[in-house]
Amino acid sequence: MTKAEAAALLKKERTEFERIKGKGLNLDMTRGKPGADLLGENMDLLDLVGSGTGFKSEDGTDCRNYGILDGLPEMRRLFAEMLGCKTQQVIAAGNSSLNLMFDAVAQGMTHGFGDKPWFSHQPIKFLCPAPGYDRHFAVCQHFGIEMITVDMTPDGPDMDAVEKLVKDSAVKGMWCVPKYSNPEGITYSEVVVRRIARLTPAARDFRVFWDNAYVIHDLTDETEPLLPILPECEAAANPDLVLMFASTSKITFPGAGVAAVAASESNIKLLRTRMSMQTIGPDKINQLRHARKFKDLAGLQSHMERFIPLLAPRFNAVIAVLERELSGSGVTWTNPKGGYFISVDVLPGTAKRVVELCKEGGVTLTAAGATFPCGRDPRDRNIRIAPTLPPVTELEAAMELFSVAVKMAALEQLSANS
Amino acid sequence: MTKAEAAALLKKERTEFERIKGKGLNLDMTRGKPGADLLGENMDLLDLVGSGTGFKSEDGTDCRNYGILDGLPEMRRLFAEMLGCKTQQVIAAGNSSLNLMFDAVAQGMTHGFGDKPWFSHQPIKFLCPAPGYDRHFAVCQHFGIEMITVDMTPDGPDMDAVEKLVKDSAVKGMWCVPKYSNPEGITYSEVVVRRIARLTPAARDFRVFWDNAYVIHDLTDETEPLLPILPECEAAANPDLVLMFASTSKITFPGAGVAAVAASESNIKLLRTRMSMQTIGPDKINQLRHARKFKDLAGLQSHMERFIPLLAPRFNAVIAVLERELSGSGVTWTNPKGGYFISVDVLPGTAKRVVELCKEGGVTLTAAGATFPCGRDPRDRNIRIAPTLPPVTELEAAMELFSVAVKMAALEQLSANS
Numbered sequence: 103m104t105k106a107e108a109a110a111l112l113k114k115e116r117t118e119f120e121r122i123k124g125k126g127l128n129l130d131m132t133r134g135k136p137g138a139d140l141l142g143e144n145m146d147l148l149d150l151v152g153s154g155t156g157f158k159s160e161d162g163t164d165c166r167n168y169g170i171l172d173g174l175p176e177m178r179r180l181f182a183e184m185l186g187c188k189t190q191q192v193i194a195a196g197n198s199s200l201n202l203m204f205d206a207v208a209q210g211m212t213h214g215f216g217d218k219p220w221f222s223h224q225p226i227k228f229l230c231p232a233p234g235y236d237r238h239f240a241v242c243q244h245f246g247i248e249m250i251t252v253d254m255t256p257d258g259p260d261m262d263a264v265e266k267l268v269k270d271s272a273v274k275g276m277w278c279v280p281k282y283s284n285p286e287g288i289t290y291s292e293v294v295v296r297r298i299a300r301l302t303p304a305a306r307d308f309r310v311f312w313d314n315a316y317v318i319h320d321l322t323d324e325t326e327p328l329l330p331i332l333p334e335c336e337a338a339a340n341p342d343l344v345l346m347f348a349s350t351s352k353i354t355f356p357g358a359g360v361a362a363v364a365a366s367e368s369n370i371k372l373l374r375t376r377m378s379m380q381t382i383g384p385d386k387i388n389q390l391r392h393a394r395k396f397k398d399l400a401g402l403q404s405h406m407e408r409f410i411p412l413l414a415p416r417f418n419a420v421i422a423v424l425e426r427e428l429s430g431s432g433v434t435w436t437n438p439k440g441g442y443f444i445s446v447d448v449l450p451g452t453a454k455r456v457v458e459l460c461k462e463g464g465v466t467l468t469a470a471g472a473t474f475p476c477g478r479d480p481r482d483r484n485i486r487i488a489p490t491l492p493p494v495t496e497l498e499a500a501m502e503l504f505s506v507a508v509k510m511a512a513l514e515q516l517s518a519n520s
Numbered sequence: 521m522t523k524a525e526a527a528a529l530l531k532k533e534r535t536e537f538e539r540i541k542g543k544g545l546n547l548d549m550t551r552g553k554p555g556a557d558l559l560g561e562n563m564d565l566l567d568l569v570g571s572g573t574g575f576k577s578e579d580g581t582d583c584r585n586y587g588i589l590d591g592l593p594e595m596r597r598l599f600a601e602m603l604g605c606k607t608q609q610v611i612a613a614g615n616s617s618l619n620l621m622f623d624a625v626a627q628g629m630t631h632g633f634g635d636k637p638w639f640s641h642q643p644i645k646f647l648c649p650a651p652g653y654d655r656h657f658a659v660c661q662h663f664g665i666e667m668i669t670v671d672m673t674p675d676g677p678d679m680d681a682v683e684k685l686v687k688d689s690a691v692k693g694m695w696c697v698p699k700y701s702n703p704e705g706i707t708y709s710e711v712v713v714r715r716i717a718r719l720t721p722a723a724r725d726f727r728v729f730w731d732n733a734y735v736i737h738d739l740t741d742e743t744e745p746l747l748p749i750l751p752e753c754e755a756a757a758n759p760d761l762v763l764m765f766a767s768t769s770k771i772t773f774p775g776a777g778v779a780a781v782a783a784s785e786s787n788i789k790l791l792r793t794r795m796s797m798q799t800i801g802p803d804k805i806n807q808l809r810h811a812r813k814f815k816d817l818a819g820l821q822s823h824m825e826r827f828i829p830l831l832a833p834r835f836n837a838v839i840a841v842l843e844r845e846l847s848g849s850g851v852t853w854t855n856p857k858g859g860y861f862i863s864v865d866v867l868p869g870t871a872k873r874v875v876e877l878c879k880e881g882g883v884t885l886t887a888a889g890a891t892f893p894c895g896r897d898p899r900d901r902n903i904r905i906a907p908t909l910p911p912v913t914e915l916e917a918a919m920e921l922f923s924v925a926v927k928m929a930a931l932e933q934l935s936a937n938s
């Protein structure tokens with residue numbers, strides 16, 4: 103393509119861009135937030151503990167008063183079923199799994215995991231499969247932890263690289279979103295889970311931070327199976343390797359849900375010691391609401407099935423526009439079977455510009471680079487699309503704008519380089 | 521008294537002890553927990569956000585979704601009125617003010633307050649007015665912070681000592697429960713508050729941890745006035761000195777309430793940075809419940825008035841038994857106008873034995889020594905009585921047991937020493 107041809111095409115796309123911009127879109131797609139229709143499926147939750155319902159847990163605890171640091175037995179059992187582990191391996195806590203992860207890293211820094219505080223042997227390094235979740239990386243940055251990017255494969259993190267990197271005793275942790283990963287929607291294969299459970303890190307206080315955020319968050323009638331990691335670790339005589347996290351944030355209400363940490367009893371004992379200094383206990387009334395609503399894993403699963411007809415059309419709408427507008431352009435995208443995101447790789451060197459153009463057109467996307475440590479995508483190509491909030495018609499308009507922006511950014515680059 | 525006389529009296533008290541023990545008391549008075557009747561005054565709270573009520577805050581935020589790290593505007597305003605500060609100085613957070621205090625100390629350790637992380641200049645010391653709150657001291661122990669006991673006076677901490685001690689740049693913090701202190705029920709005088717606000721510590725990152733746990737927790741129709749500390753600090757050109765904490769744990773439901781931190785905007789900015797790594801936001805639905813129930817300070821106050829006829833008889837029952845059984849014995853106790861505790865000073869060297877005897881008789885008290893740093897009461901004489909949970913009849917039986925135990929422990933000591 104000549105410079106003149108590129109300029110002419112760019113002009114055409116700019117016209118299309120202005121047309122869509124003229125619609126006055128004002129859409130925030132930065133975060134994975136559920137739409138109002140999904141939230142609406144949960145309203146009965148709020149009525150399940152009230153002035154007329156009783157307020158005792160199954161063991162007779164008055165949920166209105168202090169106590170029960172580990173959370174209600176019925177809530178711990180529910181998480182254990184969901185996460186594939188034993189009830190005594192679970193602490194059901196407050197509203198935020200991110201808070202539990204932050205606190206677990208803080209525990210490592212100030213007190214360690216059975217060895218010296220991480221602070222006392224600098225530098226500390228974490229393995230960060232990328233693209234990944236920006237808030238994981240932000241926790242590392244906050245504590246001055248050096249991040250080592252590990253490539254993602256369609257089966258999970260590049261385990262050859264991981265097995266080599268953990269031979270460095272400064273490597274104390276690794277972030278994982280093992281099911282329907284953020285942002286690519288990848289579920290770790292059995293082989294990958296087994297290799298993780300059998301890691302032999304140089305640092306005996308190395309921990310895998312297993313963020314099982316999308317453990318039952320399917321977008322179709324079939325789930326992608328994930329091998330439960332804690333029994334795998336036990337089988338591998340590596341029981342203390344993994345700290346697992348989850349929450350009901352995208353099951354009931356973000357912010358008003360229940361979060362949990364699950365781990366070996368020795369890890370749980372250590373985390374509980376910290377927690378016992380930190381709080382008297384979690385919001386048991388909110389836990390009681392959740393336990394009453396779902397009762398067991400089957401109850402949870404049938405609840406999640408109600409989201410599929412609300413979420414699938416959104417994901418399908420995004421994919422349909424991408425296929426129609428960008429097929430054969432070199433741009434690639436995921437078509438996940440679960441989770442909350444679609445990951446798009448645009449032409450290298452153009453992601454930042456695409457996000458900038460979308461913003462100009464009224465659609466705020468997750469910042470380009472956010473899916474990599476320190477917000478720096480080495481190829482400047484990955485963009486995370488969060489389709490769960492807007493209604494389908496707005497999503498379609500947003501993705502049309504996005505597609506035009508992708509073409510414009512590529513043509514601008516071509517013009518500059520030719 | 522001769523040894524024989526003491527032995528005879530001891531035998532008599534032992535008989536009385538066995539009589540009360542025979543009642544089969546089984547009472548846990550270790551913690552300041554509200555009784556079921558107090559909790560019952562709050563049941564309408566649970567109905568204030570439900571499937572039929574709407575779920576938006578006053579600024580139109582959908583409380584069911586992510587966001588609003590600082591908490592709902594109406595909840596921040598409510599705390600600001602309660603604490604005597606500006607709304608923008610408040611973050612309304614999760615369910616536990618202890619968690620906010622722990623996190624603020626953790627912030628100091630790993631990141632500091634505008635200077636280097638506290639970890640980097642060991643040792644770190646905190647001033648601990650005592651008797652005080654055991655969980656404050658436990659946070660210090662957890663982080664390896666050296667505790668310096670400061671005597672309490674009827675007006676608050678011994679400020680001559682405090683002013684001298686803060687000249688040591690290793691002193692980075694000080695715990696205060698300024699109103700109806702735990703356990704003595706002391707409200708800091710205006711002079712003390714003014715002297716605290718005007719402290720000139722050697723460490724510019726010294727912070728006062730102002731735990732305003734009982735700010736509106738009166739036991740009579742009159743409140744003991746407490747000078748609002750943040751305006752005082754501003755007036756003294758010392759705006760960043762104090763971090764204030766409070767919660768609704770003993771206003772609505774312990775564990776299912778809302779906690780807050782209030783401080784200068786520069787401190788709040790610093791804490792917010794940490795929080796933004798730690799969580800997406802607090803449980804806004806629970807904040808909405810609380811804001812709807814109370815609306816403003818007047819609403820809060822009229823709610824608290826309903827507790828007085830439930831709490832005052834409990835405190836009066838404890839005092840009445842102490843007066844009847846122990847007047848003139850050298851044992852002293854407080855008669856607080858608010859808060860959650862009565863503090864008793866038994867004969868030096870006998871507090872541990874009194875608690876042990878009560879346990880044998882079926883009444884578990886807060887461990888002797890718990891009100892001092894590291895759980896060590898240098899005179900082994902202070903015992904914290906928590907009268908808020910049991911009904912009056914059980915309290916009377918418990919205090920009769922307690923009084924006999926106090927006499928027995930004193931007579932045992934006399935026998936041993938004579």
